[in-house]
Amino acid sequence: MLIETLSVFPEMFEPVMSTSILGRARQAGIFDFRAYDLRDWTHDRHRTVDDEPYGGGQGMLMKAPPIYEAVRSIASSGPRPHVVFFTPCGAPFTQAAAERLAMQERLLFVCGRYEGIDERAYDLADERISIGDYVLTGGELAAMVVTDAVVRLLPGALGDAMSSVDESFATGDSGGLLEYAQYTRPAEFEGAAVPDVLLSGDHAKVDAWRRENAIDRTCRWRPDLISSARLTDSERALAEELIARYHGPSQQNA
Template structure:
């Protein structure tokens, strides 16, 4: 899979690109990742990326011309490239969406900045993604969230079983997990997990996943019933 990220702040990805899972994906050929610096497509000696809002208003708006040029460069003529803008008006990102995006051959993520996108930029994307109902300085962090969630689902990046029981994969939160010590000042690991009875352990985990979801995210159970 190829992921292209269009951004006005490529320097903010330095630490992210050093992540072990990301590097493993690149190393084993599961992922090709590139950063497209939108600023290189801005005209004029000052390479202006933003400008005042027509009709008045506060803040600067990201110009359409350099962003669309960056998108086209990222696509590179690939007819299968799927372009998604990171924006508050987008569909809220979920594990299900991550799985769908992981099936793509080429994903182009476009990061907003300043006061937002010139509306005409949306005419050049295939979809929009939001990571939640809050405002960030730019879409760079959001693009990293999406990339991380997608890359770990690519074949060969993690062991297949490593993602099967994770939160949201079954519509439930993940069951409680424990490690050493088995007894921490009287706070003990449930006996069933020490029993060696795999059927009993599996049944306990399924029940606990349901109880944890019921307690902390009952909305997930409601959504499951509606579907």
């Protein structure tokens, strides 16, 4: 996979893309990364990428022409990239979206700045993504978040192929639940002991405990996920009971 970013601050990316799992995956050739400077597609001596908005208002807007020229230039070599713009208007980023993006051969993330982007530039987007209902100073951090979520799903990136399967929100065997609670040594710490079943060596009982614990944690902390989780009839009945216990009967059908 090739992941590319278009930004006015391309230097922000290298420390992240060369560290930890991303760095190892990149070094192993699991993915390649390129950061482009939008100013390289400007034609004035000040390398201007922004201007005042028509109709007045606060701040400056990123201009459409440099973005158009840059995206077309980048896309002209190699397979056509899947172009993603980060914007509050975008679809909320989820694990399912990460899994879908991980199937792409080439991704190009366009990172906004200032007060936003000229609306006409969005015609280049294959999709728009928002990573949350809050405001950042630019799309670079959003691109890093999405890159991390996508790369760790690529074969070989985590070493153990099952590492990403049982995680919170994964749409595979876990069925969209939060991940079960996990423990490591010591077996007892400040009066809190590891559940006996995890020390039993009985893998079937461990699996059953983890499944029930994942349902319990999801009902307690993220009951909104239960409606779309893949549960058996008995598990859904358990979930309804747990939600009523944690949040009251009014939350069962929320």
